[in-house]
Amino acid sequence: MSTRQRSKSLRALVLTTSIGMFPSVRHWIPVWACLAAVILAPASSTVAASDPQSDVESRRQWTVLHRDIAEFKQARGRTRIDERARMWTGSHGGGPTWQEMVAQTHRQASLIFESDRDPLDIVLRRTEAMLQHLASLPRARNLEPLQRELSAFQSDARAVPPGDPARQALFDGLIALRRRVALANPLLDFASILFIKRSFCGGPGGETDGDHMVPQFWGRNGMSGGKAGGLFVLENAFTAKPRLRDVLAGSVCRNGPLQGKPLPPGGFLSPELSFDGKQVLFAYCEKGGKVFHLFRVAIDGGGLEQLSDGSWNDFDPCQLPDGRIAFISERRGGVGRCFGWLSPTYTLHRMDADGSNIRPLSVHETNEWQPSLAHDGRIVYTRWDYVDRGFNQAHHPWVTMPDGRNPRAPHGNYGLSPRLRPFMEIGVRAVPGSSRFIATATGHHYQAYGSLVLLDFSVPDDGAMAQVKRLTPEAYFPEAETREKGDRQLYATARPLSEDFWLCVYDADGTADRGEKNRFGIYLADAFGNKELLYLDPDISCLSPIPLAARSRPPVIPSPLADDALNPTRPTAPAATVSVMNVYDSRRAWPAGTTIKALRIVQVLPRPNSRPHKDEPRIGYAMDNGARSVLGTVPVESDGSAQFGVPAGKPLYFQALDARGLAVQSMRSDAYFQAGEVDVCQGCHEDPNRAPPPRSGLPLALRRAPSRIEPEPDGSNPLSFPRLVQPVLDARCVACHAKSPKAPDLSAGPVEKKGRPWSVDSRWSTSYTNLGPYTHYYDCGPGDWNRWVASNTIPGQFGARASKLFQLLDKGHYDVGLSPQELHRITLWLDANAQFFGS
Numbered sequence: 023m024s025t026r027q028r029s030k031s032l033r034a035l036v037l038t039t040s041i042g043m044f045p046s047v048r049h050w051i052p053v054w055a056c057l058a059a060v061i062l063a064p065a066s067s068t069v070a071a072s073d074p075q076s077d078v079e080s081r082r083q084w085t086v087l088h089r090d091i092a093e094f095k096q097a098r099g100r101t102r103i104d105e106r107a108r109m110w111t112g113s114h115g116g117g118p119t120w121q122e123m124v125a126q127t128h129r130q131a132s133l134i135f136e137s138d139r140d141p142l143d144i145v146l147r148r149t150e151a152m153l154q155h156l157a158s159l160p161r162a163r164n165l166e167p168l169q170r171e172l173s174a175f176q177s178d179a180r181a182v183p184p185g186d187p188a189r190q191a192l193f194d195g196l197i198a199l200r201r202r203v204a205l206a207n208p209l210l211d212f213a214s215i216l217f218i219k220r221s222f223c224g225g226p227g228g229e230t231d232g233d234h235m236v237p238q239f240w241g242r243n244g245m246s247g248g249k250a251g252g253l254f255v256l257e258n259a260f261t262a263k264p265r266l267r268d269v270l271a272g273s274v275c276r277n278g279p280l281q282g283k284p285l286p287p288g289g290f291l292s293p294e295l296s297f298d299g300k301q302v303l304f305a306y307c308e309k310g311g312k313v314f315h316l317f318r319v320a321i322d323g324g325g326l327e328q329l330s331d332g333s334w335n336d337f338d339p340c341q342l343p344d345g346r347i348a349f350i351s352e353r354r355g356g357v358g359r360c361f362g363w364l365s366p367t368y369t370l371h372r373m374d375a376d377g378s379n380i381r382p383l384s385v386h387e388t389n390e391w392q393p394s395l396a397h398d399g400r401i402v403y404t405r406w407d408y409v410d411r412g413f414n415q416a417h418h419p420w421v422t423m424p425d426g427r428n429p430r431a432p433h434g435n436y437g438l439s440p441r442l443r444p445f446m447e448i449g450v451r452a453v454p455g456s457s458r459f460i461a462t463a464t465g466h467h468y469q470a471y472g473s474l475v476l477l478d479f480s481v482p483d484d485g486a487m488a489q490v491k492r493l494t495p496e497a498y499f500p501e502a503e504t505r506e507k508g509d510r511q512l513y514a515t516a517r518p519l520s521e522d523f524w525l526c527v528y529d530a531d532g533t534a535d536r537g538e539k540n541r542f543g544i545y546l547a548d549a550f551g552n553k554e555l556l557y558l559d560p561d562i563s564c565l566s567p568i569p570l571a572a573r574s575r576p577p578v579i580p581s582p583l584a585d586d587a588l589n590p591t592r593p594t595a596p597a598a599t600v601s602v603m604n605v606y607d608s609r610r611a612w613p614a615g616t617t618i619k620a621l622r623i624v625q626v627l628p629r630p631n632s633r634p635h636k637d638e639p640r641i642g643y644a645m646d647n648g649a650r651s652v653l654g655t656v657p658v659e660s661d662g663s664a665q666f667g668v669p670a671g672k673p674l675y676f677q678a679l680d681a682r683g684l685a686v687q688s689m690r691s692d693a694y695f696q697a698g699e700v701d702v703c704q705g706c707h708e709d710p711n712r713a714p715p716p717r718s719g720l721p722l723a724l725r726r727a728p729s730r731i732e733p734e735p736d737g738s739n740p741l742s743f744p745r746l747v748q749p750v751l752d753a754r755c756v757a758c759h760a761k762s763p764k765a766p767d768l769s770a771g772p773v774e775k776k777g778r779p780w781s782v783d784s785r786w787s788t789s790y791t792n793l794g795p796y797t798h799y800y801d802c803g804p805g806d807w808n809r810w811v812a813s814n815t816i817p818g819q820f821g822a823r824a825s826k827l828f829q830l831l832d833k834g835h836y837d838v839g840l841s842p843q844e845l846h847r848i849t850l851w852l853d854a855n856a857q858f859f860g861s
């Protein structure tokens with residue numbers, strides 16, 4: 023008997039066995055028989071021809087599981103961690119150790135064990151796990167008939183040894199059965215799926231062509247490979263006869279530049295469904311265009327309207343409970359610091375339902391992505407938190423009020439090492455019926471495809487994996503654990519149905535073939551490792567599947583802000599009032615005997631568009647660092663409290679100063695406040711996982727009027743070495759140093775660049791260049807294994823206090839005789855990351 027004959031007869035055998043034993047399954051036979059066809063090709067005249075070969079998906083999963091078996095064999099052998107080797111910048115990659123993998127995986131069924139001899143063993147086990155779980159759900163269907171069929175497969179499998187080709191035939195039959203089990207999920211209480219078609223970005227320009235966390239969302243990269251996308255509904259998605267509908271097929275735009283016309287071919291991004299499931303918001307950029315604009319259309323294709331226009335990318339709309347729309351936009355201004363090209367910063371914005379009153383919710387200095395709603399009505403999104411730390415270190419979930427108040431990082435912002443947790447988490451979505459969130463773990467030099475994770479902000483963040491569970495353990499975390507750029511970008515845009523089931527796009531070969539060759543299909547996937555293909559277009563990838571149904575509307579969080587609070591062109595800019603209850607309330611110990619006398623308020627300045635190239639000019643010693651203005655100081659009372667006004671709509675950070683005006687603690691994130699906002703902070707910074715300690719009576723600072731910010735000396739706003747520090751050097755140091763060949767030249771003359779490292783900017787002064795080795799500053803470089811600087815600031819161990827220059831002057835340096843004011847100019851400069859240029 024040939025292999026083929028044999029596998030055929032075995033399948034027949036399986037079928038007969040099932041029917042013979044369980045007559046009740048008889049009515050499923052036609053479904054069973056046509057399932058292979060359904061898997062790949064939703065039968066409909068409107069569907070682009072899918073692969074006619076019926077078993078293709080089953081074969082693909084067979085091959086992929088073989089690959090996973092080999093990978094997991096390696097993983098089980100990995101006990102010692104070569105941390106350096108895990109970076110893609112290093113020579114060899116590698117995932118977590120087996121112990122880590124087991125501990126970090128949400129459902130063990132998604133792992134592969136020694137007892138899994140081949141793909142049949144794996145899928146039998148995973149189908150069983152899914153079936154057991156489905157049976158435990160509320161509204162569970164009667165799964166006994168399916169369970170009996172599965173048992174039949176289990177006993178058939180026992181009879182055929184691994185390696186026997188008959189096992190592959192069994193596998194094909196099992197995949198068909200598994201599909202019926204998966205579709206018996208009571209969470210599938212919707213019939214259709216909304217999604218877009220969009221290619222994985224790739225092109226000769228590499229990162230500028232979209233293969234990077236920032237440029238992937240530029241409109242000019244909306245049509246990778248020249249393929250126009252679209253907005254579609256897969257109707258009857260879970261039946262044998264799904265039907266594909268092009269939502270915009272008959273749509274004509276009723277306003278804007280395209281009034282009276284259909285949308286020309288172009289790129290699509292970020293669909294969002296209204297709460298009633300009847301309207302779709304999406305981003306679109308016409309072919310050859312540069313930027314995405316926002317549009318809205320009814321789900322039947324009616325009422326197409328353009329909501330935003332202009333020269334900015336506007337995308338990622340998020341329907342807010344009050345009817346407004348949060349979205350991501352470049353309108354806030356500023357460009358990225360560490361790019362070799364012009365890379366506009368995009369952050370969280372808001373518009374009214376009709377597209378009017380566009381306002382920045384966030385004035386953060388670097389990029390933000392993909393807002394969605396938490397169950398409590400707050401916005402969850404991803405922020406690149408890049409103030410005085412490595413560019414690779416923090417792009418994790420943040421939460422903010424829908425009016426832009428109180429942005430905070432509940433997770434991932436303070437990694438202990440680059441390899442211990444995902445580099446980036448994007449596409450964060452609240453899981454229905456759970457306090458957890460699902461997200462895609464990916465890398466900085468990657469697109470928003472990667473490994474899926476479950477995030478739990480209710481447990482304390484340990485700077486590693488405490489809050490993270492792997493949902494797809496075969497997909498290592500891109501960049502943190504993978505071998506080479508592009509590896510393991512298997513999943514994206516997960517829409518959770520529960521902690522265990524979701525819709526997503528998946529490509530088993532994810533980026534093995536980079537760029538537009540990838541074909542992400544729409545899958546119903548689960549935490550037990552099962553993946554059911556629902557739709558695949560062989561010509562272009564799919565993205566962002568959304569259950570087409572009404573969903574519950576989170577509460578509207580009332581805003582205390584005035585109507586025009588977010589208007590940046592408001593004629594007068596009312597301040598916000600901020601108080602700190604007790605600066606000493608800190609997670610990290612203060613140096614012994616510390617008394618905090620004041621808070622320093624520093625404004626982070628966005629990089630202007632006129633200087634798009636990285637380090638052009640280099641602001642200071644730290645690579646890719648941002649310029650800043652020291653706004654001044656406010657007093658801290660003896661009980662550690664402070665109350666003060668700050669300008670609204672500016673990215674600010676705070677430092678705690680001791681009696682000598684030296685910074686003892688500093689933020690390396692920015693906070694911002696909306697006009698008229700009254701914000702209360704507990705400490706500097708307290709443990710976020712516990713309530714503030716009880717106190718008797720009002721803090722001293724709250725018994726008086728808010729302090730006004732007292733400016734610091736000339737040359738601090740903006741921070742400028744030539745104006746702040748050089749006058750002191752000229753008066754106190756230059757002459758004596760000129761007499762000693764051993765003393766560094768501290769004169770203001772231009773630096774002699776010859777023989778200096780590349781990192782010295784030819785526009786710096788001699789004095790600035792020569793003082794470099796005596797300073798302490800935070801770099802914004804790669805933050806890779808070799809240069810990782812923890813993103814937590816340790817009190818007393820940075821800036822002036824940690825610098826050789828201050829130590830030398832403090833100890834007494836010859837007869838330098840600096841006045842306290844003169845010394846303060848030097849320490850202020852050291853505490854503000856020791857930069858040269860102020861703007």
Ligand code: HEC
Nearest residue numbers: 430431600676677678687688689691693703706707814815
């Ligand atoms: C100088 C002491 C200090 C004061 C006062 C302070 N912060 Fe911070 N802040 C820090 C430190 C330190 C961090 C870094 C967190 C860490 O390492 O634990 C931080 C981090 C942050 C972050 C980053 C994200 C996060 O949630 O960790 C935000 C946002 C923030 N602070 C906002 C505020 C606001 C709002 C106030 C109230 C006015 C405030 N901070 C007062 C020291 C301070």
Ligand code: HEC
Nearest residue numbers: 750751754755758759762764765766796827835836837838
């Ligand atoms: C009265 C003379 C004198 C004055 C004033 C003086 N220095 Fe110096 N300084 C020296 C001499 C001599 C050396 C070289 C020998 C040594 O390192 O002690 C030196 C060395 C240094 C060094 C290098 C130290 C090392 O270990 O490599 C620094 C930094 C420095 N001075 C900073 C300053 C600054 C800043 C000022 C002004 C605020 C200043 N000095 C004022 C005499 C002086």
